[in-house]
Amino acid sequence: MIFSKTTRFKITILYMSILALTLGVFSILLYHNFRRSYFESVDNFISSRAQGIAYAIDAYWEEEHLETMKNGGVPGDVFSKVNNINFTRIAQRWIKEQSDDPRLMGILVWIFDARGNHIVSSRNISPAVGLPREVVSSLPDIKAGFRTLDLTLMEARTQSFRVYTLPVIENNRLAYIVQVANPLGGVYQALIRLKTILFILLPLTVFITGAVGVFLAGITLRPVDAMIKTIHQITAENLKLRVTIPDTKDEIKHLADTFNDMLERLDKTFTSQQQFLQDISHELKTPLTIIRGEIEVILKKKRPPEEYERVLKSALEEINRVSRIFENLLLLARFDSKKISLELKPLDINILIKDILDDTEQIARQKNIKITFLPASPAVIQADEYSIRRLVLNLLDNAVKYTPAGGDIRISTSWGNNLVVIAVSDTGPGISPEALPQIFDRFYRADASRSSDGFGLGLSIVKSIVQAHNGTIEVKSNPSQGTIFTVSFPV
Ligand SMILES: Nc1ncnc2c1ncn2[C@@H]1O[C@H](COP(=O)(O)OP(=O)(O)O)[C@@H](O)[C@H]1O
Numbered sequence: 496m497i498f499s500k501t502t503r504f505k506i507t508i509l510y511m512s513i514l515a516l517t518l519g520v521f522s523i524l525l526y527h528n529f530r531r532s533y534f535e536s537v538d539n540f541i542s543s544r545a546q547g548i549a550y551a552i553d554a555y556w557e558e559e560h561l562e563t564m565k566n567g568g569v570p571g572d573v574f575s576k577v578n579n580i581n582f583t584r585i586a587q588r589w590i591k592e593q594s595d596d597p598r599l600m601g602i603l604v605w606i607f608d609a610r611g612n613h614i615v616s617s618r619n620i621s622p623a624v625g626l627p628r629e630v631v632s633s634l635p636d637i638k639a640g641f642r643t644l645d646l647t648l649m650e651a652r653t654q655s656f657r658v659y660t661l662p663v664i665e666n667n668r669l670a671y672i673v674q675v676a677n678p679l680g681g682v683y684q685a686l687i688r689l690k691t692i693l694f695i696l697l698p699l700t701v702f703i704t705g706a707v708g709v710f711l712a713g714i715t716l717r718p719v720d721a722m723i724k725t726i727h728q729i730t731a732e733n734l735k736l737r738v739t740i741p742d743t744k745d746e747i748k749h750l751a752d753t754f755n756d757m758l759e760r761l762d763k764t765f766t767s768q769q770q771f772l773q774d775i776s777h778e779l780k781t782p783l784t785i786i787r788g789e790i791e792v793i794l795k796k797k798r799p800p801e802e803y804e805r806v807l808k809s810a811l812e813e814i815n816r817v818s819r820i821f822e823n824l825l826l827l828a829r830f831d832s833k834k835i836s837l838e839l840k841p842l843d844i845n846i847l848i849k850d851i852l853d854d855t856e857q858i859a860r861q862k863n864i865k866i867t868f869l870p871a872s873p874a875v876i877q878a879d880e881y882s883i884r885r886l887v888l889n890l891l892d893n894a895v896k897y898t899p900a901g902g903d904i905r906i907s908t909s910w911g912n913n914l915v916v917i918a919v920s921d922t923g924p925g926i927s928p929e930a931l932p933q934i935f936d937r938f939y940r941a942d943a944s945r946s947s948d949g950f951g952l953g954l955s956i957v958k959s960i961v962q963a964h965n966g967t968i969e970v971k972s973n974p975s976q977g978t979i980f981t982v983s984f985p986v
């Protein structure tokens with residue numbers, strides 16, 4: 496079998512695709528979340544630094560302001576920070592003094608005046624770096640905001656920075672601008688690392704899961720492979736083979752069980768068909784052999800007419816026997832193929848039995864057998880009269896045939912539980928427990944050597960008739976104590 500067409504392959508591919516899709520979506524969400532929170536933390540960091548710096552410079556300026564006021568009474572507005580040379584100097588001094596402060600270490604700081612001119616920047620920046628162009632163009636009404644910029648610093652190396660621009664307002668006027676930048680190299684590196692891990696992990700996970708899936712599917716489907724192998728070996732002549740039942744409780748076990756049940760039934764049908772054919776051949780062979788033998792003998796020489804008459808009579812007897820067998824077989828075949836059309840009419844069984852007994856009692860009397868009938872009223876069912884007559888006849892015929900002279904036969908009807916029951920019992924030899932399960936089989940006779948006449952088809956026909964009327968038949972027998980057949984029909 497081509498692997499790409501197997502269920503195992505299809506399930507695995509489907510499973511891998513679903514997994515890849517889920518993991519893909521998951522990875523994208525994860526990456527973007529990480530990226531956002533990285534930027535957020537950098538933004539929080541630089542904005543709080545910028546606020547801190549503005550606050551510290553203002554405090555520093557305030558101190559100087561008070562000092563000067565004490566020393567010489569200069570008018571207040573001279574101390575406005577806006578475009579004030581003194582403020583510039585103080586800001587420059589503050590930055591120089593704080594340059595070693597660890598809080599300013601990893602970041603870059605610029606200060607610009609209200610016109611956007613560069614006042615001072617932290618040591619690690621070449622002065623060439625100014626305000627971003629769009630900030631300059633919107634002066635003096637600028638707003639605090641974040642940007643990502645590529646800056647070329649002293650080492651002439653371009654690097655990405657996250658930049659925060661903070662306008663500091665004094666009396667509703669822009670006093671100066673603090674700008675803080677944080678290199679993004681670390682953030683980008685972390686993101687690239689995350690991306691790489693996700694890129695490697697995703698296909699790897701999908702691949703490993705797929706491989707494990709194929710393996711597991713292989714284990715799960717192994718019993719199916721074994722079943723297929725066995726099934727290949729099964730032919731009409733080889734119906735005894737059975738598939739191995741896996742030691743589980745799953746669908747595959749169920750399949751195997753069902754399959755074996757089917758084989759069992761097929762085997763039974765097939766065997767019984769073969770048996771049936773053998774039996775028919777056997778039944779037909781005997782009368783034909785007898786006829787042929789007698790004719791061959793009588794033709795050897797001229798004989799008196801009585802001789803011919805005797806042989807012809809005997810041949811006629813055998814031919815009658817053969818045609819009775821065929822009649823019975825035909826009837827059975829019709830029941831089997833459900834071709835028989837039952838004329839269902841209300842039928843009073845008691846009247847029917849009385850009618851049959853008129854004939855049967857004569858035969859029984861010859862054998863000195865007493866037949867007792869115990870009718871119960873009402874005993875009316877919907878049934879086909881011809882079939883039921885045949886059924887009762889067959890049961891009574893057996894009872895009379897197998898009960899020795901001086902015996903007793905009882906036939907009774909009873910009514911109850913929505914059932915009409917006919918029971919036929921005798922005081923005959925009974926049926927051995929080994930024979931009991933087979934008496935309804937075609938051509939089965941418990942004692943085939945018994946010289947009594949019959950083909951072993953009577954009870955098969957009885958059973959077919961009972962089934963055609965949705966009834967049931969039971970037999971109870973103890974050797975040497977007689978037999979009782981009980982037939983029940985739904986009302
Ligand atoms: N009333 C009975 N008492 C003892 N044996 C019986 C009785 N009815 C049936 N049997 C056994 O069941 C076998 C099958 O019966 P049946 O199908 O009617 O065939 P047949 O009557 O032609 O032998 C008989 O051969 C006989 O061995």
Ligand SMILES: [Mg+2]
Pocket residue numbers: 889892893949951952953954
């Ligand atoms: Mg019979």
